[in-house]
Amino acid sequence: MxxxxxxxxxxxxxxxxxxxxxxxxxxxxxxxxxxxxxxxxxxxxxxxxxxxxxxxxxxxxxxxEVGKEIAGKIYERHRFFTDRLIEAGVDPKTAEADACRIEHVISDETFRRLKEKYQSESESNGL
Missing domain, CATH: 1.10.10.10 (Winged helix-like DNA-binding domain superfamily/Winged helix DNA-binding domain)
Incomplete structure (x- = not known):
């Protein structure tokens, strides 16, 4: 579906x-x-x-179970992009709205790679 x-x-x-x-x-x-x-x-x-x-x-x-899996994936993307946009100085309300749009269009591969890159940079910066 x-x-x-x-x-x-x-x-x-x-x-x-x-x-x-x-x-x-x-x-x-x-x-x-x-x-x-x-x-x-x-x-x-x-x-x-x-x-x-x-x-x-x-x-x-x-x-x-399938619904939870899809919802969890979308929610993870939403939180990730909202947090990154706020960290970049975007107004929280705008960050929420933009993250909601981004979460639907980004490919699984691109999201995975961005998340991995952010996590490795955070670890190397001691965050």
Whole structure:
């Protein structure tokens, strides 16, 4: 299943909300992303069909193992780029918005290499 950037945003939001609150409902996702509840309902249906998300009998959202893997990958990229942009002097709000765009378009190889380079430079600088 090909996941679009918006689908990745929903998975990431559910992951973050689950870490913060434990249980996540569609209304929580709508608030987090600043979208309408019908938009969340549509996204949830698509993500459920793709096997990335389940909704239990109490309407709580849960990522499947595959959904967690994708969400974790996106969240890692988001944090990495947000932190690097802030370190470079970018306003935190702008850094968050730019990181959200970058996380969806960068290839796995490029991200891996940037992360490795940053980690090796940090280690050699004693950070």
């Amino acid at each position: 090909k996941i679009h950037a918006s689908g990745e945003d929903y998975l990431e939001a559910i992951l973050v909300l689950h870490k913060k609150m434990g249980m996540v409902r569609s209304v929580d996702v709508a608030r987090q992303l600043g979208v309408s509840k019908p938009s969340v309902c549509h996204a949830v249906a698509v993500l459920q069909e793709g096997g990335l998300l389940i909704m239990d009998e109490n309407h709580f959202l849960h990522l499947t």
